[in-house]
Amino acid sequence: MKPRGGYNVNPIGGPSLDIEKLAPPKMLCIPLSSKHLTFSELSVADGDTVTCGQTLAVDPESFSVPLIASCGGVVSLTKLDGHIVIENLSCPSDPAPTPEVPLHAPYDAGHAAENRQKLLELGAWRFVSNARTHKVADPEGKPSAVIVSIVHLEPFVAHGGAICKDKVDELVRGMEHLQSLLEYQTIHLVMPDVKNALAQKIQETIRGHAWLKLSEVPLQMRYPFDNQTLLARHLGLFDKGGETVWYIPAAGVLAFDNALSYGQPTTTSRISLAGPVVKEPKHLEVKIGHPIADILDGRLNRDQDVRVINGGILTGVQIPAEQTGVGVECSGITVLETPTVREMFGWLRPGADRRSFSKCFLSALKGTFKENLSTSLRGEGRPCVSCGHCVEVCPAGIMPNLIHKYLFSDELELAQKLRTDLCVECGLCSYVCLSKIDLYDQMARAKVQIAEELGQPEDQQVTEEPETEVLV
Numbered sequence: 001m002k003p004r005g006g007y008n009v010n011p012i013g014g015p016s017l018d019i020e021k022l023a024p025p026k027m028l029c030i031p032l033s034s035k036h037l038t039f040s041e042l043s044v045a046d047g048d049t050v051t052c053g054q055t056l057a058v059d060p061e062s063f064s065v066p067l068i069a070s071c072g073g074v075v076s077l078t079k080l081d082g083h084i085v086i087e088n089l090s091c092p093s094d095p096a097p098t099p100e101v102p103l104h105a106p107y108d109a110g111h112a113a114e115n116r117q118k119l120l121e122l123g124a125w126r127f128v129s130n131a132r133t134h135k136v137a138d139p140e141g142k143p144s145a146v147i148v149s150i151v152h153l154e155p156f157v158a159h160g161g162a163i164c165k166d167k168v169d170e171l172v173r174g175m176e177h178l179q180s181l182l183e184y185q186t187i188h189l190v191m192p193d194v195k196n197a198l199a200q201k202i203q204e205t206i207r208g209h210a211w212l213k214l215s216e217v218p219l220q221m222r223y224p225f226d227n228q229t230l231l232a233r234h235l236g237l238f239d240k241g242g243e244t245v246w247y248i249p250a251a252g253v254l255a256f257d258n259a260l261s262y263g264q265p266t267t268t269s270r271i272s273l274a275g276p277v278v279k280e281p282k283h284l285e286v287k288i289g290h291p292i293a294d295i296l297d298g299r300l301n302r303d304q305d306v307r308v309i310n311g312g313i314l315t316g317v318q319i320p321a322e323q324t325g326v327g328v329e330c331s332g333i334t335v336l337e338t339p340t341v342r343e344m345f346g347w348l349r350p351g352a353d354r355r356s357f358s359k360c361f362l363s364a365l366k367g368t369f370k371e372n373l374s375t376s377l378r379g380e381g382r383p384c385v386s387c388g389h390c391v392e393v394c395p396a397g398i399m400p401n402l403i404h405k406y407l408f409s410d411e412l413e414l415a416q417k418l419r420t421d422l423c424v425e426c427g428l429c430s431y432v433c434l435s436k437i438d439l440y441d442q443m444a445r446a447k448v449q450i451a452e453e454l455g456q457p458e459d460q461q462v463t464e465e466p467e468t469e470v471l472v
């Protein structure tokens with residue numbers, strides 16, 4: 001499918017590639033649910049003493065992917081709703097140095113089933129997703145191809161360069177471990193530039209090349225073409241229809257290396273801390289469950305009237321007051337200013353300091369510049385004005401404005417006919433919408449509702465790929 005749509009947002013406050021490693025906090029607050037995972041089966045009881053790496057709970061709907069204790073300590077199940085709290089932490093701030101392992105992973109295809117099980121038990125399998133559904137892939141499944149990506153284009157989420165910083169050997173070895181789990185399927189490594197120094201180093205280091213293909217993101221790295229479904233479409237991996245393609249981000253490949261080279265679970269995450277009110281936007285290395293208030297303490301220009309978002313500005317969601325720790329799928333924390341004075345007709349006059357997707361505003365004369373984003377809606381709620389911007393940017397080639405109208409009038413079958421299932425949940429339609437309609441949320445909910453009410457399993461909706469662009 002020919003790439004279409006997409007748009008790059010250019011905000012002030014993006015994270016630098018600097019990485020600050022935070023010392024373990026006084027206690028960990030590990031959320032029991034995240035975007036794709038719900039750890040509903042607990043493996044520990046209130047007051048239990050756990051060790052670092054022990055399983056705390058599993059997600060029975062996702063092949064029993066475990067939630068791992070990122071430090072040893074005493075479990076509290078009652079202190080915070082929806083969390084496992086670990087107190088009296090026993091993790092040293094300077095863990096013992098990891099033993100040296102050979103540069104290359106042994107080719108271990110004879111132990112593929114055992115190694116997959118080990119990856120599952122050590123929590124590394126949660127990074128392997130089905131590129132159609134974005135859900136955890138079947139550990140016993142056989143993909144037709146695998147995509148490994150070190151590109152993250154959404155503004156403010158952890159940068160692939162920061163995740164892999166000083167970890168090229170681990171990345172290469174992780175991919176070699178991955179290859180041992182497969183038969184002869186190709187691994188497509190998606191990079192910002194296949195000729196840059198990192199790409200060359202990987203090609204020089206990796207054991208053999210036949211199984212690895214380097215690819216770039218289409219449309220000059222335009223957001224959201226780093227999305228796993230769009231990448232698989234772009235690489236022609238869905239051309240036959242019904243294929244299973246695995247997607248693994250760079251952090252997942254590093255977790256593979258941790259599990260299979262060192263026998264260890266991954267208990268830390270490299271996340272971004274970004275946004276215009278962050279004093280020093282950069283990356284942080286934190287324990288999963290690190291309290292968010294502790295992370296923000298002293299790092300913001302202002303403490304009041306801010307919105308804290310789990311993830312980037314386009315697909316992130318506001319962190320509810322009751323969630324207090326970094327979750328397993330957290331890719332970054334974004335902090336935006338929340339203006340307290342309503343801007344009347346603000347959408348009519350975005351001015352020279354704000355960009356608008358619409359070319360008819362003063363800011364268009366300035367060309368590309370970084371803008372200061374806030375949560376302002378620029379005026380009160382408005383109905384759709386049929387400007388067509390959401391259709392123009394939608395990379396899935398569907399019509400969010402029309403689907404919105406059908407959903408508004410409860411015409412679910414008509415929304416289904418417009419291929420709501422093809423939405424890749426990039427959030428661009430909401431971003432460019434002049435009326436600031438939350439189309440992204442509506443699309444995501446409608447996909448689930450269509451699956452439930454029209455009796456079509458969600459993971460089968462997208463097996464029928466569009467041969468040409470859906471948009472006419």
Ligand code: SF4
Binds near residue numbers: 393398443
């Ligand atoms: S409809 Fe879906 S794929 Fe299209 S722009 Fe909106 S969120 Fe992105």
Ligand code: SF4
Binds near residue numbers: 386389391434
């Ligand atoms: S961008 Fe918003 S106002 Fe414009 S057509 Fe789409 S839904 Fe309507």
